[in-house]
Amino acid sequence: MFKRTTVQLMFKLIITSVMISMCISCNNTSNNKTASEGKPTVFSDQNVYTDPSSGTTWVPLESVVQSLGLRMHDSENSVQFGYTDPMYEVYPGQLQALALGSSTTLQEAPTRRNGKSYMTLRSLSHLLQTSVYWNQPEHRIEISSLQDAGTPPSNQIQMKSLRATSTTVDTDKLISYAKKYLGVPYEFGAQPYAQSKTFDCSSFTQHVFSKFNRDLPRLARSQGNEGMEVSRNNLNPGDLIFFTVEGRFKSDAIPGHVGIYIGDGKFIHTWGEPGVQISNLDTGYWSDVILFMRSIL
Incomplete structure (x- = not known):
């Protein structure tokens, strides 16, 4: 016993x-x-x-x-x-x-x-x-596992509405403007920059593109529905890159992070410390979690 x-x-x-x-x-x-x-x-x-x-x-x-x-x-x-x-x-x-x-x-x-x-x-x-x-x-x-957000809309339909209101954007100026914010602190759920002096990933892209008369939605998931999907070979400076959120959703098909491609295999984004930063796209952590890329210019 x-x-x-x-x-x-x-x-x-x-x-x-x-x-x-x-x-x-x-x-x-x-x-x-x-x-x-x-x-x-x-x-x-x-x-x-x-x-x-x-x-x-x-x-x-x-x-x-x-x-x-x-x-x-x-x-x-x-x-x-x-x-x-x-x-x-x-x-x-x-x-x-x-x-x-x-x-x-x-x-x-x-x-x-x-x-x-x-x-x-x-x-x-x-x-x-x-x-x-x-x-x-x-x-x-x-x-249970969270559901994904599905796929971005048809390229053809989305690009029609974009081209109707599109004007030329100087991507060099856009990238230079984005780089002005290097080191600005990251804050989850950041309020507009003028008020908070911080960004999260999608408020940063929204802020940068608004300077050039491109109105993006507030969330990375919604921004992923804008523009036309492009491949890595056709990726140009100023295009948006969307990343998956590993392990948080059922199929890892929902955009959980977004950044701006600046050329030479690099992109600018904000993510924890040190805030707004430049990272490598083709090597390291981010290369393994790319979901898709879209051109909105």
Whole structure:
């Protein structure tokens, strides 16, 4: 009896250790690979609570975002989260939300509890367009892989609307203007530069192109619908390069980062430290996560 009890205790300790390791792994924002392997994201959280009157389960948004390997900016009036720019935005007390650049209506409004933002399982599933499940017996949250955003629109149709309003842009001036911001700090969900003096990846490209009368959408995902897709061999200075977000989405087909090609195998973008920077396109990390490239000039 003593030996069997000891073995059972050791087995429980091993299982507990594995679950803790899974939780730590899921909260590592730089190396979460669960989605790309087709497996659900799973993490334990002691802050989930169920409303006794309605039976509705509320989950802390911060824990969900961390487990998916995304960034988050929580202000008094809104919560933004995404990879290098805000892919999702919700507003405590309001049903309206933004998901991948489109407006959507939640079933239940997000709320704040002990200073943190919470969402119901149903609203979170709707926002992310995937299953979010509370496994009560094991006290853990299970999130299916996020859906991708599909493919960019037809080149032929998109270029018709662009050419109708297109004027010549001096790409040398555009690139010189972009380089003026080298070293400007990166900030996830950055407000307009005049106000914040910071950029995230898509606010940087939006700011640069607006100087040359090119109005780009706010998000990298939406900017990926502009212009005409080009190959690496046909890539010209001033073209936009879009990168995948490895491991965050079901097929890694959603643009999660964007930069501007400046020639000589290099592009300018903003990404963490040191903010706006120039990186190699054909070697190193970025060469392995190129999704597609588009010309909008």
